[in-house]
Amino acid sequence: MAAAPGRWPPGRYAGVMAALVLLNFFLPRLLPGSPLAGTGGEGVAFLPARTAAELRRTYGLDRPMGQQLAQYLAGLARGDLGRSLVSHRPVTTLIAERLPWTVFLVGLAVIVAAVVGGALGTLAAWYPRRALVRLIDPLVVGLGTLPEFLVAMGLIVLLGTGWQLFPASGAVTPFLPRQGPGGLAAWVLDVLHHAALPGATLVAALVPAFFLLSRNALAATVGAPYLLVARGKGLDERRVLWHAWRNALPSVAALLGLRLGYAVTGAALVERIFAYPGMGLLLFEAVGQRDYPVMQGVFLTASAAALAMVAALDTVAARLDPRLRRGAAR
Amino acid sequence: MTRPTAVRHRFRPRAATWIAAGALLAAAGAAALAGVLAPYPPRAVVGTPAAPPSAAHRLGTNDLGQDLLSLWLHGARVSLAVGFTAAFLSTTASGLVGILTVVGGKYRAVLLAVTDVLLAIPHLPVMVLLVALLGPGLLHLVAALTLLGWPAYARVVRTLVATTMEQDYVEAARAVGAPGARIVRTCIVPVLLPVLWTKFLLTVRWAILMEATLALLGLGDPRQVSWGLILHTAFTYPLLFTGPAWSWWAAPPALALAGITLALSVIGRDFELWMNPAAQAAGRQEPGPRVVNS
Numbered sequence: 001m002a003a004a005p006g007r008w009p010p011g012r013y014a015g016v017m018a019a020l021v022l023l024n025f026f027l028p029r030l031l032p033g034s035p036l037a038g039t040g041g042e043g044v045a046f047l048p049a050r051t052a053a054e055l056r057r058t059y060g061l062d063r064p065m066g067q068q069l070a071q072y073l074a075g076l077a078r079g080d081l082g083r084s085l086v087s088h089r090p091v092t093t094l095i096a097e098r099l100p101w102t103v104f105l106v107g108l109a110v111i112v113a114a115v116v117g118g119a120l121g122t123l124a125a126w127y128p129r130r131a132l133v134r135l136i137d138p139l140v141v142g143l144g145t146l147p148e149f150l151v152a153m154g155l156i157v158l159l160g161t162g163w164q165l166f167p168a169s170g171a172v173t174p175f176l177p178r179q180g181p182g183g184l185a186a187w188v189l190d191v192l193h194h195a196a197l198p199g200a201t202l203v204a205a206l207v208p209a210f211f212l213l214s215r216n217a218l219a220a221t222v223g224a225p226y227l228l229v230a231r232g233k234g235l236d237e238r239r240v241l242w243h244a245w246r247n248a249l250p251s252v253a254a255l256l257g258l259r260l261g262y263a264v265t266g267a268a269l270v271e272r273i274f275a276y277p278g279m280g281l282l283l284f285e286a287v288g289q290r291d292y293p294v295m296q297g298v299f300l301t302a303s304a305a306a307l308a309m310v311a312a313l314d315t316v317a318a319r320l321d322p323r324l325r326r327g328a329a330r
Numbered sequence: 331m332t333r334p335t336a337v338r339h340r341f342r343p344r345a346a347t348w349i350a351a352g353a354l355l356a357a358a359g360a361a362a363l364a365g366v367l368a369p370y371p372p373r374a375v376v377g378t379p380a381a382p383p384s385a386a387h388r389l390g391t392n393d394l395g396q397d398l399l400s401l402w403l404h405g406a407r408v409s410l411a412v413g414f415t416a417a418f419l420s421t422t423a424s425g426l427v428g429i430l431t432v433v434g435g436k437y438r439a440v441l442l443a444v445t446d447v448l449l450a451i452p453h454l455p456v457m458v459l460l461v462a463l464l465g466p467g468l469l470h471l472v473a474a475l476t477l478l479g480w481p482a483y484a485r486v487v488r489t490l491v492a493t494t495m496e497q498d499y500v501e502a503a504r505a506v507g508a509p510g511a512r513i514v515r516t517c518i519v520p521v522l523l524p525v526l527w528t529k530f531l532l533t534v535r536w537a538i539l540m541e542a543t544l545a546l547l548g549l550g551d552p553r554q555v556s557w558g559l560i561l562h563t564a565f566t567y568p569l570l571f572t573g574p575a576w577s578w579w580a581a582p583p584a585l586a587l588a589g590i591t592l593a594l595s596v597i598g599r600d601f602e603l604w605m606n607p608a609a610q611a612a613g614r615q616e617p618g619p620r621v622v623n624s
Binding site for chain 2: 012015016019020023027028141142145146147149150153156157160161168262264265268269272273283284287288290292295296298299302303306307310
């Protein structure tokens with residue numbers, strides 16, 4: 001999905017969001033599994049009929065579907081996503097605790113990957129015949145093909161437990177004080193230190209898309225007459241490159257936004273391997289405990305984030321690409 | 331009446347292609363002959379727990395004392411079967427939906443809306459929700475992978491079908507009174523096949539990785555040994571990285587998965603260039619919309 005998303009009329013976003021909310025409500029109610037039935041409905045949790053009925057009443061599961069939906073929507077409007085079945089804490093609180101870590105980790109990784117991929121793509125498009133440059137393509141694409149868990153494992157073994165350069169789990173050293181003189185700086189350094197290995201794993205997975213996109217976008221401009229004009233005007237090579245990049249920018253920005261939009265759960269595997277306390281780990285923990293409200297909360301947050309990002313992209317794309325502003329789209 | 335004639339170049343395999351095909355065949359062989367090759371039944375507790383490789387257990391044992399080589403061989407079955415089944419089903423769905431969104435009459439709007447919604451949602455959480463609610467099981471996994479695997483390419487197919495329908499030879503077929511089904515069969519499907527084959531190969535790769543990811547996250551079928559399930563138990567083992575245990579426990583399935591995905595990428599790329607030489611002329615480009623990564 002590297003290409004810029006099609007421009008949707010505003011009503012479509014509302015429609016998709018409504019569909020997602022309904023999906024989130026109906027999926028657990030229409031599919032066979034249930035938190036009362038235990039894992040896989042095999043009756044791991046044997047409940048006396050009376051207790052089960054009581055639980056149903058507590059969670060409002062015995063009411064008519066329409067009433068449940070109305071209640072769900074009313075809760076949603078109040079920003080209430082229910083409570084965790086395990087810790088009994090509000091789902092919104094759990095998400096609020098985890099979301100910043102994921103946004104930090106994945107946001108940083110996406111930006112680094114965009115810069116690295118963009119730089120490598122520029123090299124590959126601008127100097128396609130240099131021997132070193134020709135090595136970039138197989139290396140980057142090959143690295144990107146490797147599954148994340150293999151890259152993560154390699155990094156842990158080499159840098160985590162091998163040379164012990166970086167911590168292999170967690171987001172920050174426990175009980176590290178943030179107050180006091182120099183405390184905040186030490187804390188920030190510690191956080192970055194912990195983000196190194198999971199971040200590097202994500203960067204390795206993200207670089208190829210940015211590399212291929214920026215290289216292809218730039219390669220298409222290499223012989224373009226407007227670059228000849230730019231050179232003819234006597235612009236130095238850096239300005240010429242900027243002229244070329246101006247054309248590649250919209251598509252690279254679109255990819256950046258898409259990746260950021262999917263970031264909320266895109267790093268679940270990496271967060272699980274590095275025990276990084278983000279949304280992905282929250283999802284993983286919820287799965288292990290069959291904590292349905294949390295799973296649904298994560299699903300809704302992730303979908304809303306992805307959708308909001310697509311909407312934001314439409315606006316940004318129009319700013320970056322004047323051709324889209326003249327009503328040429330669709 | 332002009333028929334669409336695909337311009338095909340002779341298929342010139344590179345060395346990498348042979349290696350990739352060899353790797354795939356080896357994996358398929360391991361999967362097919364797992365019952366014969368495996369020294370022990372995969373589930374049997376046959377040695378001391380977490381033992382390093384020895385003559386009796388070439389890849390050592392896991393925390394339960396099960397033979398890791400036997401688990402690995404049997405794991406190939408599930409990983410490959412899930413990947414190929416889900417890819418076949420979702421590719422068929424892409425093709426059908428892509429065609430129907432152009433010529434499907436009153437279903438067009440509905441199908442397009444469904445495609446858009448499925449494209450907009452992030453894959454992993456919805457898959458997690460689906461599998462968690464349906465209960466772990468290979469069929470459920472395949473169903474979830476199929477459901478999320480088709481929308482991206484349905485869009486590609488739709489564009490292709492729409493442009494093909496404008497072609498003169500379709501117009502000619504219509505003029506001589508060919509029924510709709512025949513136009514689709516003789517004029518549209520041949521144009522779609524290269525795209526669908528490429529999607530199939532890419533989706534096998536995606537589905538195998540996704541199965542491993544879900545299994546690693548604890549959503550695999552615990553009754554069926556797969557490479558992802560071995561990784562799950564390995565990463566759940568607290569001492570995995572404190573000693574060399576990772577090298578015979580987690581590394582073999584991870585390397586196998588990496589090898590398979592690399593091989594499928596190489597073959598997919600070759601296949602695309604073979605089917606669509608224009609891609610070669612236009613400079614090497616990223617193959618189609620990436621279904622991978624969500």
